[in-house]
Amino acid sequence: MSCCAPGIEAANELADKGQSKIDNESIIAGSIDLKDGRRQVELAVPDVHCAACMRSIESELSKLELVELGRVNLSTKRVKVIWRTQNDFAPTELVDVVNKAGYRAMLLEAEDENAKDKTFGQLVRALAVSGFAAINIMLFSISIWSGADASTRDLFHWISALIAIPAVAFAGQHFFRSAFGALKVGRLNMDVPISLAVILALGLSVFETANSGEHAYFDASVTLLFFLLIGRTLDHLMRERARSAVRNLASLAPRGALQRLEDGNHQFIKLNQIEVGMQLDVGAGERIPVDGVVTKGQGEIDLSLVTGESAPEPIEKGSVLLAGATNLSGLITMQVQKPAHESFLARMVSMMEAAEGSRAGYKRIADRAAEIYAPVVHVLALVTFLGWGLYNGDWHHALVTAIAVLIITCPCALALAVPIVHVVAAGRLFEQGMMMRDGAALERLAEIDYVAFDKTGTLTQGKPRFVEMIKGAQSELEMAVRLARLSNHPFSKTLASAHKDVSAIDFDEVKEVGGQGVEANCAGDVWRLGRAQFCGAQDAGEEGLSRVYLSKNGEYLASFEFEDQLRPEVPTLMERLRGKVSGIVLLSGDRKAPVQLVAKQLGLSDVHWGLTPQDKLNQLTALEAAQHRVLMVGDGINDAPSLQAAYVSMAPSSAADVGRNAADFVLTRDRLDQIPFALTLAKRAANAVKQNFGLAIAYNMVAIPLAIMGFATPLVASIAMSTSSILVTLNALRLRIDAKERKIDVPRSSEQKVMPAE
């Protein structure tokens, strides 16, 4: 099945992504004990996307004897596996089997059954009940409007009451609770006028029915709830989808660590059980779980997520390790110096909490509208009541009219206007590979006029690219490639994958010297590939590039230059952004040379390097002070506080967990070229919201005078309400049609993969 090719490639790429390996202990820790000798675990499989994908995973899983259930959920991109525990069964087999089928699998934290999303179920149930009630009551209402005689009308009113009262009591809870909560703290939200209108309409209708009155508003109150619940459910669905996608990504983080006991054995412990003084083993490709010092082993660590530094840093006994860095070469043993909650990572989190983002003061458009709208409506109803009462002394009529005003003005279109636009926009963004955290982020994105980028891992891919050979001939290049194939170092891997056609020869006595390079014997000669001093050369690899050297019997022969590769889409992205925002700034924690190199390639003039997380924050604050609304795009742990503080923020899916959790938008395709699209869409969405408010206000301009004059019969109320809701929805759906922006075709990861090999 050709459509499944990306999945297979992704599995091959697995090792490149620096993701933490899954071991038996973490699977057991992440699974739920079903008590009867069975366990259940959920794995995230981000690459499934078709029927064949599901089948290959499910059939591979069912081949395992102990697996009772293996089921792929395509909507959430997860596999649920239930297996019978038995001593000789290693749960990693589950992961291996999924990998064998050609898909990446990541372990998801076991979710407490109680913590599962109940609100959604409640909302859908409320929606079903109110929909049922609305349809049936409407049937009776239509016969009443067509001129049923008095006794039939009374009967129908009673039946409607019988349906409406329990339906409102059940379906309206969501609004009543929220309104009550707001009133308790002395605030007004959109739910206050909604609840008031629904309850009053119901109460008045029951009163009218009991007195054989001509008009009852059962249909209005239930239909109102139905429409509002549609908006709420969609809104919730959107947020839940974003949340679960972010949770899928979070499964990349280490869940615990391997403790080295005094007798030399190992024990898996959870992150929160790590104590100061413990000895931990960190394998190649794993993330450092907490801050500490190296006690055994040497090698290199990748700090690109932590500080933005693009070149790997050598470590040896006594080197300080920061949580979040990735161990690139062999096994190291570290001593814990700080517990998990005091590590570098945790300090970033507390800095994020302290970073009082400009978004904190942001109030959603709907809430701002409610603050004006609700008092106006309530005053209008009161004035109507007093006006009519004083005018003709008929207080019953005055009350009926005042309630009609409340029903007619109930912000149905208003409450639907904003969520429906956001849901449609979120759907568009999702198709283009962007997850939106909530609607408020979209509203803020529309106001952006400045963009700040991080460098390492954001503008660049965070992995090296082979540039050129400085010294040496073709034969030396070939030798270097052969040596590089023996090593797992990022530079070696790049060199090897850039020259796949070089013929292989046999080495003996291959030795990888941690933090230095690789050494091998061939026909009596000792070849070395690695750092300058390891190969007897002078290190000249400054000016933004990194170099690797080759030597034969200690004699320096050749050197090879690498750079951190720009993402292929970045140059065009910059071009397109320049037309949309007033300024672009580069904020990096990396050294001066590589930052300036990138700036030169992209033609950026506003560039800052060597920034600490606090410096980045200060830069953002300065921009805010200059009345700029800044969009921050970053991926590292060091970007997390600024992602939190910026007006809006985005993070690629390769970002560190804290960064992803702080960002308003997560780019699920790990590409940046959707940013201009998102900006345009946000602006269009903001316009659509304004138009919807305009529609709602126009509707009220017509309806309110009618209601105040006492002409608002239930028929008028129903028609007016439904029409305005439908208009607002249709207007929001216009966002699905592309007006100016052409649809951008996003190549699958197969094309991306070709790039480093060029």
Next chain:
Amino acid sequence: MTPLLIIIPIVLLVGVLALVAFMWSMRSGQYEDMDGAAQRILDDSADDHPPK
């Protein structure tokens, strides 16, 4: 008036049945994976029963 007294209960009963059917389908997990259900129908050998 008499036909109404027969028809209205029937109408309501059918409505309630539909509501109950919907609630049941939700409880039995048929809405847990809407995208998956759409794809599974294309695959003859796939297990197209709802999860659980």
